[in-house]
Amino acid sequence: MPKRAGFGDVELRILVIGSSGTSQFLLTNFILGREEFSENVYSITSSQKNVGEFIGRRVAVVNGPNMYNKDLSKTKMRKELRRSMCLSCPGPHAVLIVFDLEKISPNDMKTPKLVTDKFGENVLNYTMVLLVYDGHLRGRELNDKVMRTDWHLRELVEQCNGRYHVFSKNWRNHTGNRELLHKIERMLQAMGGHHYINRSYKRAEDSIRTEERKLRKKKNSEIKRTCRELEEQFRGDELRWQMDNYNARIGAEIRDKAELQNSRLRTTLAVGLGLGFVAGAAMGMIVGSVEGPAGMVVGGAVGGVVGGASGAAAQLAIQHLDDRVGSQTANFNAAFINRFFRAPPV
Incomplete structure (x- = not known):
């Protein structure tokens, strides 16, 4: 049974997919509230996972290469889509397809179909169109532009069950971020509170768990030694806190590494x-x-x-x-540093 997406301590997994340009990377910055990607990044060659907080909610954002990146071979693109699947295991709570509102192209109309081809037929039930916009329209006028004026844009949104959200190119402007979180939560509630899963995600998760067991076995002596050292240094509640913290850190480290090196990849x-x-x-x-x-x-x-x-x-x-x-080690280090060593927001 898929894990239920409660709205407490469960990390919200978001898979971000872009067609071209900087839009998906601006969205990642917007969600994480920090400049994870500089504003001149148009594409990446290796899928990345970054963790942080979104309106007080723990969140993991997975970015893959832009779907129409001509600089990547078909083999590389397939591998990166598979990697993005592993990074968002056991399944994403939301898939956000990102476009520039002013630059919708004929190719963009095919993106939902490409997403279903790569991630499964039912993935659109968990999908929302995100539109980056830097114009003067607001409120009702902006809604009219999306749903009435531009037929191709309306059709794109309708492929994702009418779900869309507009955010600013100035990602530091947090107007609308709480609204986006509420839209994601409503989408999840409509699906019974479960994250997305299909056979491919199930196989990927099984592969990751197998790799986790192998990595933990290799670290077993190190883990036992560290636990003995903690028992020698601490007592009572302090010992329990130190042990829990250490086990959580090692578990996350092993998980992050297994997501990037497993039999699926x-x-x-x-x-x-x-x-x-x-x-x-x-x-x-x-x-x-x-x-x-x-x-x-x-x-x-x-x-x-x-x-x-x-x-x-x-x-x-x-x-x-x-x-x-696209170094796998670099991606693992980025995820690990984000999870444990990033300075708290001020």
């Missing part, structure tokens, strides 16, 4: 190996056919081995390139 290597083997075997059989049936068998076997190695090498090359353009 390592499957591309196996796919590359399999595709390379098939392609190599086919080519080997074609070449071997010159020598007759026996040559086809030998050529197919040799070609499969060579092709499989090539496919694996290509996937490893992609992985190394991914690591260079």
Whole structure:
């Protein structure tokens, strides 16, 4: 049964999806109340998760690359969408698709369909259109512009069950942030208070939990040693507080790391190996056919081995390139620092 999204201590998980430009990164700044992304960031090459508070509510915001980023290969884009899924496990409470109100393009009309293709048919029940705006219209006039004047914008909003919210390009202007939180909460209440989940999210969560067990096993001796040291230093309520704090910190550290390195994200290597083997075997059989049936068998076997190695090498090359353009370690460190070491707001 999916975890119920109570409005107390449960961390609100928000998946932010952008089509182009700076809009999704301005929204992340708006929600977190800090400049996580500079105003000249148009896209990122590796999905990121940042944590903070939104109107007193603990929140985790996951950003992936812009959906139409032409600088990313299809392989890289698929991997990053899968990574953003892992970072928002066990499932997002809200999916926010972000556009610039003044720059809606024909491509943008396809975004809800792309989101359902990548995250499942029912994801639009948890989805809202967010519109960044820096004009003079307010209130009823702005609502009329969204729902009556621009038919393409109205159709875009209707694909998300009529849910939308407008926020300012000046993300430091917090007007409307409480209204956005209330809209998200109402959307969740309409879905019975449950976060979004489907088979893909279930598989991703299972993979993360398996990785968590492996990481905890590796840290087991360190954890036991630290607990003994705490028992030697503290007593009574202070000891319980120190132990709870340490266990929470280690648990979050392991979870953050497992979200960024688990079997769901390592499957591309196996796919590359399999595709390379098939392609190599086919080519080997074609070449071997010159020598007759026996040559086809030998050529197919040799070609499969060579092709499989090539496919694996290509996937490893992609992985190394991914690591260079978007470090997983950096993302983990950012999430860990955000969670425990960020200075409190003033």
